[in-house]
Amino acid sequence: MKIDSILWATDGSQEADLALGYAKYLAGLTGAGIIGLHVIPVPGGLFFEALRERDASFDEWQNDIENQAGERFADAKKELEESGIPFEGVLVRGKPAEEIIAFAKERSVGLIAMGKRGHSLLERVVVGSETGKVLRGSHAPVLAVKRDRPFDGGSLKQILVPLDLSDEAESGFMFALDLAGLTGAEVTAIYALRLDMYAQDIPAGALDIVIKESYTEMANTASRLSKKYEESRGVKLSKPVATDVVHGISPALSIAQYAKENDTDLIVINTHGRKGIERLVLGSVTERLIPESPCSVIALKP
Numbered sequence: 001m002k003i004d005s006i007l008w009a010t011d012g013s014q015e016a017d018l019a020l021g022y023a024k025y026l027a028g029l030t031g032a033g034i035i036g037l038h039v040i041p042v043p044g045g046l047f048f049e050a051l052r053e054r055d056a057s058f059d060e061w062q063n064d065i066e067n068q069a070g071e072r073f074a075d076a077k078k079e080l081e082e083s084g085i086p087f088e089g090v091l092v093r094g095k096p097a098e099e100i101i102a103f104a105k106e107r108s109v110g111l112i113a114m115g116k117r118g119h120s121l122l123e124r125v126v127v128g129s130e131t132g133k134v135l136r137g138s139h140a141p142v143l144a145v146k147r148d149r150p151f152d153g154g155s156l157k158q159i160l161v162p163l164d165l166s167d168e169a170e171s172g173f174m175f176a177l178d179l180a181g182l183t184g185a186e187v188t189a190i191y192a193l194r195l196d197m198y199a200q201d202i203p204a205g206a207l208d209i210v211i212k213e214s215y216t217e218m219a220n221t222a223s224r225l226s227k228k229y230e231e232s233r234g235v236k237l238s239k240p241v242a243t244d245v246v247h248g249i250s251p252a253l254s255i256a257q258y259a260k261e262n263d264t265d266l267i268v269i270n271t272h273g274r275k276g277i278e279r280l281v282l283g284s285v286t287e288r289l290i291p292e293s294p295c296s297v298i299a300l301k302p
Helices: 014-030 046-054 056-082 096-107 121-127 130-137 170-182 204-233 253-261 280-290
Strands: 005-010 033-042 087-094 111-115 142-145 157-164 187-192 242-248 266-270 297-301
Touching: 005 014, 005 056, 005 096, 014 056, 014 142, 014 266, 033 056, 033 096, 046 280, 056 087, 056 297, 087 096, 087 187, 096 111, 096 130, 096 142, 111 130, 130 142, 130 280, 170 187, 170 204, 170 253, 170 266, 170 297, 187 204, 187 253, 242 253, 253 280, 266 280, 280 297
Parallel strands: 005 033, 005 111, 033 087, 111 142, 157 187, 157 266, 187 242, 266 297
Antiparallel strands: 142 297
16 A cells, blocks of 8 residues: 555535544555645536526635635644645635546545535535545545544554455455554454345245355455465564454445444445446445445545
């Protein structure tokens, strides 16, 4: 895992401020600098075009956002540079997801840190789904910060990595181990066995066999990937990767519940699988997991 710069995508919301806390923590561990990016929304459509032409308050609203963002950047610069972390603040206008993705690519950032929800009602209407769009379009890992689980800047102790045994996209696993090496966190790899609506018709004995086989396959997969990690990084893991299996109708809900019950600090997951239909299945799990998760989530391409 190489992170030279972290893009903090902010909209002035509470969650975006929490994302800065994560960015600061990770920058301190990796030596990365932080770039703050605030995209002032420029909505399209006939309604907003009419509003822009006839109502001067629309321009005033955008100017207020620009002034507030400038003040927040000044505060962030002072806070971060006192900790020895370089900071640059950038203001642009446009469609948030498109601007964030393009900026991250242009600057070759190693991580995007952002909140999940918008700040005001208008921003939620305009940019309410921006995090999902960034997840789908970004080639850099995306940290989606949740307000439900404030980060105090202390440390990460428990990292959860969901794996899809049918399509072993391994970059999430490797990224989690890199983070664990920096933070000393324990890593648990989990497989969510999906039971459809007819699961009650499966004989109990047969279901027990499937679950048992999943445990065995999960342990073997984690062992194999751990060995691959050690060989590629030239290191020896200080702690073995724990494994577990959960089952339910919704993999995303099963993973979120497991994270809640086990005081998980961070979930690291691939945005989708590497092939065929698994791209759709795992992709939908990742996007459904983020709003349900009790903690923040890092999502990255396979």
